[in-house]
Amino acid sequence: MRYAQGGGLTAERRHFRERIRYEAGERFTRGERTAVIAKDLRVSERSVERWRRAWREGGMDALASAGPPKLPKLSDGQFAELEQELAVGPAVHGWEDQRWTLARIRVLIARKFRLDCSPAAVWRLLHRHGWSWQCPARRALERDEQAVGLWKKDVWPQAE
Structure with missing residues (x-):
């Protein structure tokens, strides 16, 4: 499953999903059918089948959250240094x-922290800490800011 903003689940959402898996595990012990569980929990039958397989092999412990899929390579302290x-x-x-x-x-990350990461990992790291993509505006060398300001003040209001 893919998540918005290029990130994974938050800790709260992981806990919520884990509770759903535990509820499914309780229903497995009662012998309920996959289709009924999927409909009641509003998940796909395929997910319920996957959970049931894990439950058979490892019990309720197998339904626990494995945590975030990828931990950030830089700690919060290191990221603060990077921002500086x-x-x-x-x-x-x-x-x-x-x-x-x-x-x-x-x-810069490789030099400062001796960590090698891909450009995609750098993007995820920045995005996770609230940085956004920006493209510098290109301006003509001949642009006259004073003339543009006068045009905006005098001509533009008349054009509306």
Whole structure:
């Protein structure tokens, strides 16, 4: 199952899903049919079959949550250090322009924490901590900000 925002389940949702699996386990002991359990718990029959197989092999303990699928590679403290490094800008770290890319952040993580991770993992890490994707606006070199301001003030209101 895929989840919105590229993340996994929160701890609360994992606990909720675990309670559903435990309820299914109790119903397995009573001998209820898969289709009835799936309908009552509002899950797919395939999930119930998978849970039943796990229950047969390992009992109720097999229905427990395994935890988050992937733990973040950086701790919260390390991420705070990374944010401080990102705040000083790419130029301080040897890049010519002022754009942070996933590849550059990946290199920074490798240098600072000696961790190798993919660009996708860097994206998930940033996204998990509230960072968003941004594209710098490109402006014409000939742009005259004063003329644009006057146009917005005088001409645009008349066009409406």
